Amino acid sequence: MSSEPAxxxxxxxxxxxEVSGGRVRQLGAEPGAATLGMRADLAExxxxxxxxxxxxxxxxxxxxxxxxxKLIGRPGYVDDVVQDVFIQAHRGLSKLRxxxxxxxxxxxITVRRARRFLQRRWxxxxxxxxxxxxxxxLVDPSASPEERAQIGHIYRTLERMPKDVRxxxxxxLVEGETLESIAELLGCSxxxxxxxxxxxxxxxxxxx
Amino acid sequence: MSEDERxxxxxxxxxxxxxxxxxxxxxxxxRLVRRKLAWRAALSSAALASxxxxxxLVARFQHGENGASLATHSPAQQASTRALxxxxxxxxxxxxxxxxxxxxxxxxxRVRVELVRGKAHxxxxxxxxxAFEVHTGVxxxxxxxxxxxxxxxxxxxxxxxxxxxxxxxxxxxxxERAFVAAGExxxxxxxxxxxxxxxxxxNSAEPDAENAAPDSSAARAQQAAQAYRSHVEKRDYxxxxxxxxxxxxxxxxTVKDLLVAADVARLSDHPSEAVPYLQxxxxxxxxxxxxxxxxxxxxxxxxxxxxxxxxxxMFAKVRSAWPRSPLAEDALLRExxxxxQLGDIQSAVRIAAQYEREYPNGRRRAEVRHYARxx
Numbered sequence: 291m292s293s294e295p296a297x298x299x300x301x302x303x304x305x306x307x308e309v310s311g312g313r314v315r316q317l318g319a320e321p322g323a324a325t326l327g328m329r330a331d332l333a334e335x336x337x338x339x340x341x342x343x344x345x346x347x348x349x350x351x352x353x354x355x356x357x358x359x360k361l362i363g364r365p366g367y368v369d370d371v372v373q374d375v376f377i378q379a380h381r382g383l384s385k386l387r388x389x390x391x392x393x394x395x396x397x398x399i400t401v402r403r404a405r406r407f408l409q410r411r412w413x414x415x416x417x418x419x420x421x422x423x424x425x426x427x428l429v430d431p432s433a434s435p436e437e438r439a440q441i442g443h444i445y446r447t448l449e450r451m452p453k454d455v456r457x458x459x460x461x462x463l464v465e466g467e468t469l470e471s472i473a474e475l476l477g478c479s480x481x482x483x484x485x486x487x488x489x490x491x492x493x494x495x496x497x498x
Numbered sequence: 499m500s501e502d503e504r505x506x507x508x509x510x511x512x513x514x515x516x517x518x519x520x521x522x523x524x525x526x527x528x529r530l531v532r533r534k535l536a537w538r539a540a541l542s543s544a545a546l547a548s549x550x551x552x553x554x555l556v557a558r559f560q561h562g563e564n565g566a567s568l569a570t571h572s573p574a575q576q577a578s579t580r581a582l583x584x585x586x587x588x589x590x591x592x593x594x595x596x597x598x599x600x601x602x603x604x605x606x607x608r609v610r611v612e613l614v615r616g617k618a619h620x621x622x623x624x625x626x627x628x629a630f631e632v633h634t635g636v637x638x639x640x641x642x643x644x645x646x647x648x649x650x651x652x653x654x655x656x657x658x659x660x661x662x663x664x665x666x667x668x669x670x671x672x673x674e675r676a677f678v679a680a681g682e683x684x685x686x687x688x689x690x691x692x693x694x695x696x697x698x699x700x701n702s703a704e705p706d707a708e709n710a711a712p713d714s715s716a717a718r719a720q721q722a723a724q725a726y727r728s729h730v731e732k733r734d735y736x737x738x739x740x741x742x743x744x745x746x747x748x749x750x751x752t753v754k755d756l757l758v759a760a761d762v763a764r765l766s767d768h769p770s771e772a773v774p775y776l777q778x779x780x781x782x783x784x785x786x787x788x789x790x791x792x793x794x795x796x797x798x799x800x801x802x803x804x805x806x807x808x809x810x811x812m813f814a815k816v817r818s819a820w821p822r823s824p825l826a827e828d829a830l831l832r833e834x835x836x837x838x839q840l841g842d843i844q845s846a847v848r849i850a851a852q853y854e855r856e857y858p859n860g861r862r863r864a865e866v867r868h869y870a871r872x873x
Contacts, residue, residue: 347523352514359512369522376526377533430511437509444507463505 343383346392347376353393354400360464361404361457363445365427374403401457401475408453447494458483459490584609587623588630592616602633617649617656624662637668637686646678651685651746658683658774681800681808683774684781688751723748730758739766749775753783757792769799780815790820794829801836810836810845827853831862831869838869846870 351372358371378399386392429441448456454476461467461475462483469487473480582590585604590611592599597616603609606628611620613634622630622641632639632648637655639648644662648655657666659678666686667675676686722745729738739762742748749759756775763771776799779792797812813836816829823829830853837846850870853860860866867873 344523347526348519351519351522355514355518356512359510360507365511369518369525372522373526373529376522377529380526380530427511429509430513433509441507441509444505463503464507466504 341383341386341389341392343376343380346379346383346396350392350396351376354396357397357400357465358404359428360460361401362407363428363448367407371400371403371407375399378403398475401461405453405457405476408456411453444494451490451493454478455486455490455493458486459494462487586625586628589621590618591621592618613648613650613655615650617647619645619647621645622662637666640665640667644680647683654685654687654746656683656685656746656774681805682777684777685746685749685774688778688782719745719747730762735762735765736767738762739768739771751778751782753779753786753788753792756783757788760792760795764795764799769802772796772799773803784819790816790823790825793819794825794832797829797832801832806836806839810840827857827860827862830856831866834866834869838871843871847872 354375355368355372358368358375359365362368362371375396379396382395386395428445429438433441448459451459457476458472461472462469467475469480469483472483476483580591580594582592582599582601584590584601586606586609588609590599593616597618598614599618600612600614601609602612608628609630611630611632613632618632620630620632620641622644624644630641632641634648634650634655635653637657639646639655639657641662641664644664645660646662646664647658647660650656655666657664657678659680659682661680663677663679665675665677666684668687669675674687676684678684722741726738726741726745726748729735729741742759742762749755756779760772760775760779763769763775773796776792776796779786780789780796783789793812793816797809797816799809800806800812801809810833813829813833816823817826817833820826830849834846834849834853837843837849847870850866850872853863853866857863864873
């Protein structure tokens with residue numbers, strides 16, 4: 291999951307290239323030898339072309355999926371949230387030129403989508419679905435009993451926390467985000483992040 | 499934050515396969531296509547709705563234009579626009595919800611319009627070579643160039659002239675004609691005349707129609723008359739006016755009836771409606787001892803309506819037509835006042851001189867001189 295393929299900007303198409311199916315084929319070269327989004331070099335001074343949605347999805351879907359699972363703790367809803375993230379990303383991708391900005395940009399969208407999902411938790415609770423699949427599929431079958439217990443404790447405790455407190459704790463202690471970054475992601479001040487973090491830690495206790 | 503503080507969720511099931519990515523990608527693609535189609539459908543619907551609205555507006559606009567055009571170019575077509583511009587320049591204004599006008603014919607020498615129902619205001623372009631006629635029931639209003647209003651009131655027609663002069667006729671004899679000048683108005687023919695005077699109304703269908711009228715309408719008329727009298731006795735002028743407005747014939751024909759109707763209109767805050775009743779007293783009962791009072795009241799009413807010039811003429815008429823009336827002195831004063839209001843100081847001075855001659859010791863002398871700016 292951590293092995294993300296290299297994402298490159300598409301080059302400008304020149305007279306020696308042709309476009310076919312969203313990919314650029316170098317004329318005179320073997321088909322598939324060069325594809326849009328996989329080329330390494332960008333001519334100096336040339337204006338970068340928009341990133342390709344296909345490539346962005348394939349590269350970052352595993353990352354977004356893992357982040358969603360950590361944030362919401364319900365494997366059964368991960369795919370739905372991932373789809374929502376990329377649907378939203380599709381709208382803004384054409385404005386993005388820097389491949390380095392894709393990951394933080396997707397992280398921001400993912401946190402907002404996860405937050406929105408957690409806002410609707412009361413509906414899930416009302417249907418008692420939260421209890422049914424709170425731990426089902428969450429723990430890897432190969433996990434040790436200690437790891438199993440840790441995961442169970444953490445997500446049972448997170449379920450009792452307000453959504454922003456919960457997100458703050460996961461982003462800080464699981465994802466290792468800085469306080470400033472969390473404040474930006476959740477749209478609050480750093481002091482609010484600190485307060486939420488203290489509150490979450492008091493509820494969670496020592497889980498390491 | 500140090501690495502020691504971080505929580506590593508080693509037991510979390512984070513497996514992800516290429517197949518899952520492709521499946522999700524296909525789902526996302528499908529959703530994007532659906533979304534695109536939904537947007538297109540929404541845009542198409544919005545565009546269609548806009549087109550329909552635009553078409554409706556255009557149709558409505560064209561209908562309005564055609565209404566006027568039909569009435570102008572195709573006689574006998576009903577005109578139901580607020581302002582109907584005729585080809586020769588005259589204009590007819592009416593409320594299409596309550597009134598209906600039909601242009602019967604329109605030529606260079608003659609324009610014939612029928613007021614089917616309700617009320618319409620006519621601004622006729624002056625043209626001596628062309629006669630302009632408005633027909634309603636048995637009444638025909640003929641004009642050359644003027645501005646007037648015709649309203650159907652039962653078998654009669656209410657005619658009020660703003661500018662110029664019109665001839666109103668409801669039969670062939672001389673007695674069945676009247677001229678209404680600017681500032682004047684009246685009901686033609688008067689309810690009694692409608693049944694007796696006009697040959698068309700009296701000798702043909704009208705009396706039969708009245709006789710054949712259902713009892714209920716007669717009963718309703720009787721009830722209205724009783725209600726009107728009751729309101730007047732109680733000095734409930736607003737209530738009386740409400741009844742009178744729906745039953746114009748209740749105004750009657752005697753001096754007393756007409757003065758009561760004028761009072762009902764004036765005291766229920768409808769002074770302009772009092773004008774025709776007072777005019778009828780002056781016109782139809784000039785020899786009655788109450789006629790100068792009606793004329794004086796008419797002058798005051800017109801003055802209150804801002805029709806100062808007409809008021810001044812009416813006060814002058816009180817003096818000239820009934821010089822021995824006790825109201826003549828006051829009429830002279832009010833005439834001076836009207837002249838002063840109009841800025842006609844020369845007339846005011848002339849009236850003051852006349853007052854000095856006729857009433858050398860008059861109690862209104864100082865006021866008259868004041869209006870003439872002699873004091």
